[in-house]
Amino acid sequence: MKSPIIVALDFPSMEQALTMARQLDPKQCRVKVGKELFTRSGPVVVESLQRLGFEVFLDLKFHDIPNTTAMAVKAAAELGVWMVNVHCSGGLKMMAACREQLEQHAGAKPLLIGVTVLTSMEQQDLAGIGLDVPPQEQVLRLAGLAEQAGLDGLVCSAQEAQSLKQQWSAGQLITPGIRPAGSAQDDQKRILTPAQAMQAGSDYLVIGRPITQAADPQHVLASILDTL
Numbered sequence: 001m002k003s004p005i006i007v008a009l010d011f012p013s014m015e016q017a018l019t020m021a022r023q024l025d026p027k028q029c030r031v032k033v034g035k036e037l038f039t040r041s042g043p044v045v046v047e048s049l050q051r052l053g054f055e056v057f058l059d060l061k062f063h064d065i066p067n068t069t070a071m072a073v074k075a076a077a078e079l080g081v082w083m084v085n086v087h088c089s090g091g092l093k094m095m096a097a098c099r100e101q102l103e104q105h106a107g108a109k110p111l112l113i114g115v116t117v118l119t120s121m122e123q124q125d126l127a128g129i130g131l132d133v134p135p136q137e138q139v140l141r142l143a144g145l146a147e148q149a150g151l152d153g154l155v156c157s158a159q160e161a162q163s164l165k166q167q168w169s170a171g172q173l174i175t176p177g178i179r180p181a182g183s184a185q186d187d188q189k190r191i192l193t194p195a196q197a198m199q200a201g202s203d204y205l206v207i208g209r210p211i212t213q214a215a216d217p218q219h220v221l222a223s224i225l226d227t228l
């Protein structure tokens with residue numbers, strides 16, 4: 001079975017990202033390219049990581065009108081990424097347009113994933129943007145839209161994994177906000193340990209700083225895998 005761990009390569013340059021990737025075993029993880037790294041390095045960083053043997057999750061969280069978002073997803077598919085994501089709060093029509101666009105893609109289709117409520121947010125943050133509901137309620141609502149639009153799964157907190165699996169058993173759950181016991185919480189709010197997250201029903205664990213800021217990232221990666 002392939003590793004469920006996706007290492008977030010949040011670095012300000014391609015050189016730093018590739019230096020980190022070369023310390024990791026592509027048989028033990030996939031990697032994630034997010035906004036900082038992609039904005040600085042562009043598609044070449046994705047291609048370089050693929051050449052090192054990694055499957056890449058392009059985590060740009062597209063959120064725009066349906067046509068613009070669908071064209072961005074098309075561009076991601078043409079890059080050969082393994083997974084791409086859009087914000088569920090862009091709405092049903094936006095997500096459906098992305099699904100439709102990918103269906104027309106001739107090559108391998110990336111998994112199309114919807115971002116629900118960011119793991120850095122708690123109830124008071126939602127209230128601040130006019131959503132007076134607990135995060136779990138909003139996540140379940142957005143999950144319903146994502147399923148209707150034909151998405152492959154969700155980015156959510158592992159704290160919501162159990163109820164999401166009851167509502168949408170086929171949806172793949174990609175969970176950031178993962179913190180091994182004793183590691184710094186940083187700006188994450190809705191967290192679980194790797195083992196707790198897998199028990200709750202996560203399919204993939206997104207882990208950044210606990211691995212990438214460690215003195216021996218490959219050792220931390222292997223130790224986390226041992227706990228699963």
Ligand SMILES: O=c1ccn([C@@H]2O[C@H](COP(=O)(O)O)[C@@H](O)[C@H]2O)c(=O)[nH]1
Pocket residue numbers: 008010034115117118119120155156176177178186188206207208209210
């Ligand atoms: O809800 C979300 C969606 C995406 N992320 C991303 O995951 C990683 C987490 O990194 P850590 O260093 O392990 O906190 C990061 O790239 C985020 O952009 C998220 O945390 N929460």
